[in-house]
Amino acid sequence: MSDEGKTSAYQSENVMEKPRKRGVAGHCAKFWWAYLVALVIITVIVVPVVILVAVPKIAQQKLDDAELTLDSIIMTNSQSENFTMSVNSVIRSDGKVHAIIEPFKGVMYIEDLPDHTPFATLDFPETTSEAFQVVNVTQFTKIDDMGAFTTFNTWLVNNETFRVTVMGDTHVKVKGIARRYPVTFKKTIDMPGLQMFAGTTVFDTAITLKPDAEGANFRGKARIPNRSLVTFEVGNATFHNYLFGEEVGTVYIDNLNLKPGDDNVFPMRANITQTPIVEAMGEKPWCDTAKGVLPFQLRGKNVTNNGQYLTYFTDALASGNQSVNIDIRTPFRKLFGSDLPCTKH
Ligand SMILES: *[C@@H]1O[C@H](CO)[C@@H](O)[C@H](O)[C@H]1NC(C)=O
Ligand SMILES: *[C@@H]1O[C@H](CO)[C@@H](O)[C@H](O)[C@H]1NC(C)=O
Ligand SMILES: *[C@@H]1O[C@H](CO)[C@@H](O)[C@H](O)[C@H]1NC(C)=O
Ligand SMILES: *[C@@H]1O[C@H](CO)[C@@H](O)[C@H](O)[C@H]1NC(C)=O
Ligand SMILES: *[C@@H]1O[C@H](CO)[C@@H](O)[C@H](O)[C@H]1NC(C)=O
Ligand SMILES: *[C@@H]1O[C@H](CO)[C@@H](O)[C@H](O)[C@H]1NC(C)=O
Ligand SMILES: *[C@@H]1O[C@H](CO)[C@@H](O)[C@H](O)[C@H]1NC(C)=O
Ligand SMILES: CC(=O)N[C@H]1CO[C@H](CO)[C@@H](O)[C@@H]1O
Numbered sequence: 289m290s291d292e293g294k295t296s297a298y299q300s301e302n303v304m305e306k307p308r309k310r311g312v313a314g315h316c317a318k319f320w321w322a323y324l325v326a327l328v329i330i331t332v333i334v335v336p337v338v339i340l341v342a343v344p345k346i347a348q349q350k351l352d353d354a355e356l357t358l359d360s361i362i363m364t365n366s367q368s369e370n371f372t373m374s375v376n377s378v379i380r381s382d383g384k385v386h387a388i389i390e391p392f393k394g395v396m397y398i399e400d401l402p403d404h405t406p407f408a409t410l411d412f413p414e415t416t417s418e419a420f421q422v423v424n425v426t427q428f429t430k431i432d433d434m435g436a437f438t439t440f441n442t443w444l445v446n447n448e449t450f451r452v453t454v455m456g457d458t459h460v461k462v463k464g465i466a467r468r469y470p471v472t473f474k475k476t477i478d479m480p481g482l483q484m485f486a487g488t489t490v491f492d493t494a495i496t497l498k499p500d501a502e503g504a505n506f507r508g509k510a511r512i513p514n515r516s517l518v519t520f521e522v523g524n525a526t527f528h529n530y531l532f533g534e535e536v537g538t539v540y541i542d543n544l545n546l547k548p549g550d551d552n553v554f555p556m557r558a559n560i561t562q563t564p565i566v567e568a569m570g571e572k573p574w575c576d577t578a579k580g581v582l583p584f585q586l587r588g589k590n591v592t593n594n595g596q597y598l599t600y601f602t603d604a605l606a607s608g609n610q611s612v613n614i615d616i617r618t619p620f621r622k623l624f625g626s627d628l629p630c631t632k633h
Contacts, residue, residue, distance in 0.1 A: 343469065344469040347462060347471055348469075350385050350387070351389070354380060354417075354475075355475075356378070356477060357377060357378050357477070358375065358376075358477055358517055359377060360518070360519065360548065361375050361376075361519070362375075362518075363519065366520070366521045366593050367596050368597060368598060368599070370428065370430045371431070372426065373410075373425075376422075377423045379421040379423055381417055383417060383418055383420075386417060386462070387460050388414060389412075389414065389459075389460055389471075390414060390460070390468070392412050392457065393409050393412070394410045394411075394412050395454070396409070396453070396454050397452070397455075398439065398440060398451070398452060398453075399450075399476050405433055406432070406433065406436060407436040407440040408429055408437065408440075409432070410425060411425060411427050412473070438603045441603075442603065443481060444518060445481065445482050445485075445604045445607065446608055447481035448481055449479060449480050449481060450481060451479065452479045453475065454476075454477070455474040456472070456473050456474075457470065457471075458472075459471065480515050480517060481516055482515055485610050487513045488511065488513065488612050489511045490511075490614045491615075493506070493614065493615065494506070494619050497623070499559060502540075502557060504559055505558070507555070507557045508614070509553055509554065510553070510612075511553050512546060513550050513552070514546045514548045514552055518546075519545070519546065522544040522545065523543070523592055523598060524544070524591070525540075525591045525605065526538055526541075526590045528586065528589050529585075529586060530585040532564075537558050537559050539556055540556065540559075541555075541556045565582070566628070569582075569620060569628045570629065570631045571630070575628060575631075579617055580615060580616050580618070581614065581615050582614055582616050584612050584614050585611055586609065586610045587606055588605020589602075591605065
């Protein structure tokens with residue numbers, strides 16, 4: 289192979305050297321065939337190499353270099369088998385190549401799980417290679433793989449951050465070239481998770497001795513931080529309520545709609561077994577140094593939205609315990625007018 293290459297290089301040098309000694313016109317007349325051969329070579333090899341190899345490589349390279357940032361994901365109208373998803377994102381590139389990227393379906397999967405099972409498919413609209421391209425998509429989304437979607441929600445609820453990949457095959461049209469080039473759009477992004485709602489606080493609490501009309505003997509407000517970029521329409525959520533490892537009741541939060549940020553405040557109510565609470569309130573350190581702030585834990589029990597049972601949120605919220613310290617002394621004082629005496633321990 290390399291020998292053949294050398295021979296042809298040598299021959300072409302000969303072709304180029306000889307004509308220098310003759311006149312331009314004679315040279316052209318005599319060696320028209322050489323130009324024809326050169327033209328044919330350029331047309332047959334060089335142009336196709338540029339069009340078929342170089343341009344698509346550049347197109348793919350430019351697409352690979354572009355950066356995708358997710359600004360927000362909004363899940364609304366959550367139903368058992370589907371929901372509406374809005375994704376607001378930006379694609380940034382150097383903007384040097386003028387090209388159109390055809391619409392395509394991009395699958396989304398968790399990068400750090402080896403099976404890369406898609407949990408959702410995003411319909412990307414046609415985009416251009418502008419340096420700053422806002423891509424907002426709102427679409428009805430059918431949950432094709434409930435296991436993968438539940439896992440995504442579970443990671444979102446539990447993790448500090450995790451990686452999600454968006455990938456799809458599409459075509460690029462470069463300005464001035466009729467051909468469409470197949471390219472692959474593949475971007476991996478870091479997604480902040482909810483960290484099991486760490487930092488949730490409960491305030492404006494009140495307790496009653498008898499359950500009210502809704503069966504609750506505890507009411508308060510919960511401020512639930514959302515560190516993720518995702519807005520969730522969760523619906524009516526119930527939680528197991530644990531104290532010192534024992535289940536002591538059920539917590540209800542209705543119409544839970546979590547937006548990114550710190551101002552997610554929801555009324556909560558609970559139906560709590562009173563005995564373990566009263567006992568703890570009379571024991572050290574809760575009755576003195578801990579000031580009646582009890583270390584409860586919450587774990588998802590059931591999520592329904594407009595009468596539909598949402599397994600993907602139920603399972604995600606059930607995947608771990610969320611610690612919430614609740615001041616029981618303040619509502620206790622309001623109810624009884626005094627603290628419980630500390631029993632010796
Ligand atoms: C979405 O799912 C619900 C069940 O959860 C079903 O009743 C409804 O028809 C679905 N919507 C569409 C458009 O498929
Ligand atoms: C995309 O969505 C963002 C956030 O909701 C919004 O600020 C922006 O105006 C939208 N842009 C377009 C082009 O729709
Ligand atoms: C995310 O959380 C899941 C389950 O809670 C865990 O198995 C996984 O290792 C975590 N991944 C990362 C990247 O933190
Ligand atoms: C949550 O806490 C309860 C009570 O301590 C315990 O029984 C349960 O196994 C915990 N669940 C998880 C998922 O950590
Ligand atoms: C909660 O309320 C229901 C109905 O009033 C009652 O049957 C149940 O025992 C209560 N649970 C607790 C933990 O108090
Ligand atoms: C949640 O509630 C729905 C509707 O009431 C019920 O069908 C489902 O079995 C419940 N799931 C759990 C885990 O309790
Ligand atoms: C939550 O429950 C209440 C009382 O049962 C009901 O009126 C309301 O429609 C439910 N909300 C949702 C979003 O399902
Ligand atoms: C407590 C906490 O981390 N809150 C965050 C909630 O989400 C917003 C937006 O993503 C952040 O700015 C907050 O810091």
